[in-house]
Structures are given as C-alpha cells and as structure tokens.
Amino acid sequence: MSNVRVLVGTRKGGFILSADGKRKDWTVEGPHFAGWEIYHMKGSPADPDTIYASQSSGWFGQVVQRSKDGGKTWNTVGNQFPYDGVPGTHQWYDGKPHPWEFKRVWHVEPSLSDPETVYAGVEDAALFRSSDGGNSWTELSGLRKHDTGSKWQPGAGGMCLHTILLDPSDPERMYIAISAAGVFRSDDAGSTWRPITRGLNSNFLPDPKAEVGHCVHRIALHKSRPQTLFMQKHWDVMRTDDAGENWHEVSGNLPTDFGFVIDVHAHEPETIYVVPIKSDSEHFPPDGKLRVFRSRTGGNEWEPLTKGLPQENCYVNVLRDAMAIDSLDSCGVYFGTTGGQVYGSSDGGDTWAPIVRDLPAVLSVEVQTLA
Amino acid sequence: MIRVALPAHLRNLAHVDDEITLTVEGPVTQRSILDALEASFPTLRGTIRDYGTQQRRPFIRFFACSEDLSHESPDTLLPAEVADGTEPFLVVGAIAGG
Numbered sequence: 001m002s003n004v005r006v007l008v009g010t011r012k013g014g015f016i017l018s019a020d021g022k023r024k025d026w027t028v029e030g031p032h033f034a035g036w037e038i039y040h041m042k043g044s045p046a047d048p049d050t051i052y053a054s055q056s057s058g059w060f061g062q063v064v065q066r067s068k069d070g071g072k073t074w075n076t077v078g079n080q081f082p083y084d085g086v087p088g089t090h091q092w093y094d095g096k097p098h099p100w101e102f103k104r105v106w107h108v109e110p111s112l113s114d115p116e117t118v119y120a121g122v123e124d125a126a127l128f129r130s131s132d133g134g135n136s137w138t139e140l141s142g143l144r145k146h147d148t149g150s151k152w153q154p155g156a157g158g159m160c161l162h163t164i165l166l167d168p169s170d171p172e173r174m175y176i177a178i179s180a181a182g183v184f185r186s187d188d189a190g191s192t193w194r195p196i197t198r199g200l201n202s203n204f205l206p207d208p209k210a211e212v213g214h215c216v217h218r219i220a221l222h223k224s225r226p227q228t229l230f231m232q233k234h235w236d237v238m239r240t241d242d243a244g245e246n247w248h249e250v251s252g253n254l255p256t257d258f259g260f261v262i263d264v265h266a267h268e269p270e271t272i273y274v275v276p277i278k279s280d281s282e283h284f285p286p287d288g289k290l291r292v293f294r295s296r297t298g299g300n301e302w303e304p305l306t307k308g309l310p311q312e313n314c315y316v317n318v319l320r321d322a323m324a325i326d327s328l329d330s331c332g333v334y335f336g337t338t339g340g341q342v343y344g345s346s347d348g349g350d351t352w353a354p355i356v357r358d359l360p361a362v363l364s365v366e367v368q369t370l371a
Numbered sequence: 372m373i374r375v376a377l378p379a380h381l382r383n384l385a386h387v388d389d390e391i392t393l394t395v396e397g398p399v400t401q402r403s404i405l406d407a408l409e410a411s412f413p414t415l416r417g418t419i420r421d422y423g424t425q426q427r428r429p430f431i432r433f434f435a436c437s438e439d440l441s442h443e444s445p446d447t448l449l450p451a452e453v454a455d456g457t458e459p460f461l462v463v464g465a466i467a468g469g
Contacts, residue, residue, distance in 0.1 A: 035380055059430040059464045060380060060418040076384065076414040080422050 004326050005070065005368040006334055007051065008342055009038035012360035014053055016071045023332055023346040026355045032074065033065065040107050040321055040364040043070075047115035048368050052134060054105035054120070062104055064120075066134050077134035081105070081122055084141035090124065091153040100124045100144070107321060107364075109164035113171070119190075121161035125152060125178040127190065140190035143176065148195065148212045155180040155215050155234075162320055163216075168223045175229065175244065180215035183231065185244050196244030202234065217260045218320045222269035230272050230299070232262040232320075237274060239299050250299020255286050261323035265348060266331040270298040273325075273333060273349060275318040283338075284315035292335070294349050308352035309343065316341070321364035328369055336362025373404055374459035381419070381462065385412040390459055399454040401433055402445040419462060434461040 006017040013031025032038075036055045044050040049070040055063040062081070065074040081102050092098035103123040111117035120128040120137060126144045128137040143149075152159060160179055167173035174190060177183045182200070184193040200214045215234035222228065231238040231247065236257050238247045251257035256276045265271035272295050278286045285291060290309045293302040316339035326332035333349050336342045340359040345352045372392045382388065393407045402425075409416045420427050425445070427433070432441045436450045436458050452458035 034383075057380065058467075059378075059428065060384075061421075061428060062417065063384065063414075079417045082423065 002328055003370045004328070004332060005043070005048075005370060006324070006342065006344070006355070007041040007043065007053075007071070007364075007366040007368070008336055008356075008359065008362060009040050009053070009321075009364035010336075010340070010360040010362050011037055014038040014041050014055075015356070015359060017342065017355050021328055023326075023328075023344060028356055029071070031360075032071070033063075036060075036063070037104075038363065039105060040366075041071075042108050042110055042366045043368045044110040044115035044118075045112050046110070048370055050110070050115040050133075052108040052110060052118050054108055056104040062102070064105065064108075064134050078130065078136050081120070081126075081128055081137050082139070083126060083144070084139040087144075089150060090159065091151060093154065095153075097150070100126070102126075103158065106160045106162045107164055109166065112166050112168055119164050119166075119174075121164050121176060123158045123160040124154075125159045125161040125181060127161055127164070127176055129190065140186075142186070142191050143184060143193045146184070146193055146195075148181070151212055152178065152181040153213065163219050165219060165221055165229070167221075167226045169226050173226075173243070175219060175221075177216040177219050177231075179217065180213060180234075182212045182214040183216045183219060183244060196240075197247070198245065199240070199247030199249075200233065200238065201236070201249075204234070218262050220263050220272070222264040225269045228269065228298075230262050230264060232259050232274055234258065234280060237262065237299060250295070252295070252300030252302055254293055254302050255291075259318075260320040261318050261335060263323045263325050263333070266325050266327040267329075268296070268331075271296050271348070272299065273323065274302075275323070275335065277317060283317040288313050288315060290314040290316065290337075292333070292349055292352075305345075305349045305352070307350065308345075308354075314339075319363055322362050324365045324367040326367045326369045332367065334365050334367055336365045338362065372456045373399060373407070373453065374456055375404060375408055376459045376461045377415075378462060378464040380464070381415060384414055384418065387412075392456075398446075399449050400446050401427075401440070401443065401449065401460075404449070404460055405445075430465040430467075432463040432465060434463055435459070 002021045008015040013034045015030035039054045041053040051067045053065040087100035089097035107121040109119040116133045163177040165175040237251045292305040316337035323335040333345045338361040375391045
C-alpha cells in the first residue's frame with residue numbers, strides 16, 4: 001500500500017506527518033530545527049528520500065538543510081546566495097531605488113529528474129539553482145536582470161520569489177511568480193525570462209494592466225496540461241490555456257476572490273481548489289467559516305467544501321505555499337493555517353479532518369506520495 | 372586556547388553541547404576568532420556575520436569580560452583574558468519577546 005508524507009514548515013520548526021494510504025492514522029514527527037522559521041520543505045520527485053528545507057531566523061540568517069533518508073536525519077548544505085554581478089536596485093515602498101539584498105529562501109523546488117538539482121526562490125526576488133545537492137548556488141540572473149527589474153517593488157510581505165513551476169513536458173520551460181512583480185516564463189531553462197501578465201488587472205497599480213507590478217500569490221498547473229495554469233492573485237482567480245500568453249478571470253461565484261493558495265486535483269485537471277480570504281486587510285475567511293472552494297469546471301463555478309472544517313469563529317489565514325495534493329487514487333488534499341492546524345481530506349475535499357491542531361503558524365505544506 | 376560560547380540555536384546547528392575551544396593563530400580579534408570558528412564549523416558560515424560584507428548580523432552581540440564589544444572594530448585586539456582562555460568570547464542572540 002502507498003504511504004503519504006506531509007512536510008509542514010512553520011514559524012518555529014518543521015514537522016513531518018506520515019500515514020498509510022487510508023490517511024486516517026497519522027504519525028507526527030518534529031519539530032525539526034526547533035525555533036527556526038521553516039519557510040518550505042520539499043522532496044525530490046526523482047528520489048523522495050531527498051528532501052530540502054529552507055531554515056531561517058531573524059537572528060542567524062539563512063540555512064539550507066538536506067535529508068537523504070526521508071527526513072530522519074539532516075545535514076546543512078550551502079547557504080550562500082550571491083547575486084550575480086553588481087545587484088543594482090529595485091524600487092522600495094517609497095518608490096526610491098533600493099539595493100537588492102538577500103533576506104531568505106521562500107521556496108525550494110527540486111528538479112523533476114535529478115535529486116541533486118534544486119531551485120530556490122529568494123527574497124529579494126531572485127532565482128537560484130544548485131546542481132550539487134544544494135552545496136553551492138548560482139543565480140539565474142536573467143530573471144532579475146530583466147529590463148523591468150529596476151521597477152519591481154515589494155508587497156507588504158517582502159519582495160519574494162515564492163513559486164517555481166517546472167513544466168513536466170518541457171525541461172526548458174519554467175514559470176516563477178513574485179510578489180509584487182508578477183509572473184514570468186522562461187523557455188530556455190532559466191537563462192532568459194519575460195513577463196506573462198496579459199489579462200491581469202490590478203486596481204492598486206497606476207496602470208491596472210501594467211506589464212509588471214501584479215501581486216501574484218500563487219500559480220499551479222496539472223502535469224497532464226502544462227499549458228494551463230491557474231493563479232490566485234492578490235484579488236482575482238485567473239486561468240491561462242496558452243502557457244501564460246493570455247489570462248482570464250475565473251473567480252465566478254466565489255464569496256471573495258482574494259486568497260493565497262490554489263492547487264489542482266491530481267487526476268482531474270479541471271478540478272481546482274482555493275481558500276477564499278475576506279480581503280487584503282482582513283486576512284481570515286469570510287464570516288468566520290473556513291471553507292475550501294472546489295471548481296470541477298476549471299473555474300467560474302465553485303462549491304464550498306465545509307464538512308469537518310470549522311464553520312464559526314474561525315479567523316485563521318492559509319498562506320500561499322500551505323496547500324498540497326497527493327496522487328493516490330482517491331486524491332488527498334492538505335492545507336495548513338496560521339492557527340497551527342493542518343487539515344487533510346482523503347476524498348478530494350468532500351470531507352476534512354485535522355491531522356494536527358496546535359502547531360506553530362503554518363508557512364508551507366507539501367505532500368509526497370510514496371510507493 | 373580560545374573559548375567561545377554560542378547561543379543554543381548555533382550550538383544545535385554546530386552539533387556541540389557546550390563551549391567551543393579554538394586555536395587562533397596571530398592576534399586574537401573578533402575577526403580571527405570568527406575565521407577560526409567558521410573554519411572548524413563551516414555550517415556556521417553566514418549565521419553570525421553576513422557572507423558578503425562580513426559584518427556582524429544585526430541581532431548578534433559579542434560580549435567578553437562583562438563588556439559589550441559588538442561595536443568594536445573586528446580587528447581590535449580582544450582582552451588578554453580572552454586571548455589566554457581565562458574568559459570566554461560570548462556570541463549572544465538579542466532578546467526578543469512578544
């Protein structure tokens with residue numbers, strides 16, 4: 001029988017939740033790296049026992065950990081992320097030039113085919129790659145050196161490169177998203193990049209349809225249709241069917257189209273999930289009801305999923321990297337909250353149950369489906 | 372031998388339980404101690420001082436002999452009691468509450 005391993009990054013450590021394919025009885029291990037912020041942990045698709053973790057601290061900076069045994073033991077790898085050349089400036093909150101400064105790794109994305117190759121999305125926004133298991137990191141600087149780079153500005157949470165999608169059908173193609181610069185695509189394995197923002201509309205910008213400046217919170221794709229991407233933006237849920245050349249809104253009947261997470265069902269490429277959040281200043285679910293919304297039509301028509309989720313007095317947030325989906329036949333969906341709960345569904349979202357209730361605030365959730 | 376006391380999180384990272392003892396060649400300064408520390412424990416690189424600038428990280432302090440030496444030049448000689456191992460060189464994380 002298959003097993004699942006859920007990797008949970010929190011404000012005060014990392015946790016590993018394990019279960020068999022029934023996903024009913026869970027083992028909780030952790031905290032790993034207690035006291036440190038674990039922005040993200042993710043396993044290699046090519047070798048699930050290889051897991052990378054971003055460990056950081058306001059006191060001690062950035063550390064990167066790697067496990068070769070499925071999270072039982074860990075070793076530090078390289079934590080130096082040097083920008084390529086003289087970094088130059090981006091715009092600060094006041095619109096003035098501000099030097100690019102490395103702050104932390106938000107997201108680690110292992111290669112689909114090589115466990116020694118891993119990408120890191122960092123703040124201030126840049127993309128790094130390691131081909132030696134994380135021991136050394138090289139910036140893919142064509143992104144930061146894009147003509148628009150000097151115009152990028154941070155969102156309230158910092159100017160973070162938080163999403164990295166690798167196209168499973170084309171090793172040369174990848175997507176990244178930055179708050180608040182937008183979404184970019186490379187067709188040459190990360191050497192050069194261009195914004196793919198046609199169709200995005202952000203009313204907080206002087207030009208709502210500007211090429212850059214959109215606060216993209218998360219993008220997701222299904223491996224069988226890599227030309228189709230879904231996006232949860234600062235406001236608006238969006239979709240493209242031509243690899244980002246054109247986006248259109250699919251918020252439909254959602255109670256609010258603000259939110260952070262978005263993900264796609266493992267076996268149904270038109271089934272997608274979001275967790276609507278009331279607004280950009282009220283980071284909690286509308287009406288105190290924690291609801292996942294599912295669309296089986298690729299957007300526009302959404303149904304609330306509530307069974308097992310708190311439907312009163314719930315005022316947590318679900319952050320952008322805090323939802324994941326396993327690939328068992330009956331698809332499992334997981335998400336974590338800033339209140340420290342990790343909820344799981346083993347039936348595609350129809351019913352939910354907390355796996356753990358009292359962790360530190362959850363920053364990220366990933367799941368591995370193990371043979 | 373130079374004695375160095377690390378905060379708990381860095382002891383965990385370095386896999387040490389107690390004070391570290393180091394041999395420092397030449398003048399005993401913040402820089403020479405940290406160079407020796409990082410050479411012995413590469414996992415600590417970047418956690419006490421910034422990789423690029425080699426500046427002390429903002430929420431780190433250096434104490435010795437009941438004095439805060441954080442704002443001294445990294446090349447200033449440290450007290451003789453540190454150099455001869457009578458007193459430890461303390462790497463301290465700033466307090467934080469809330």
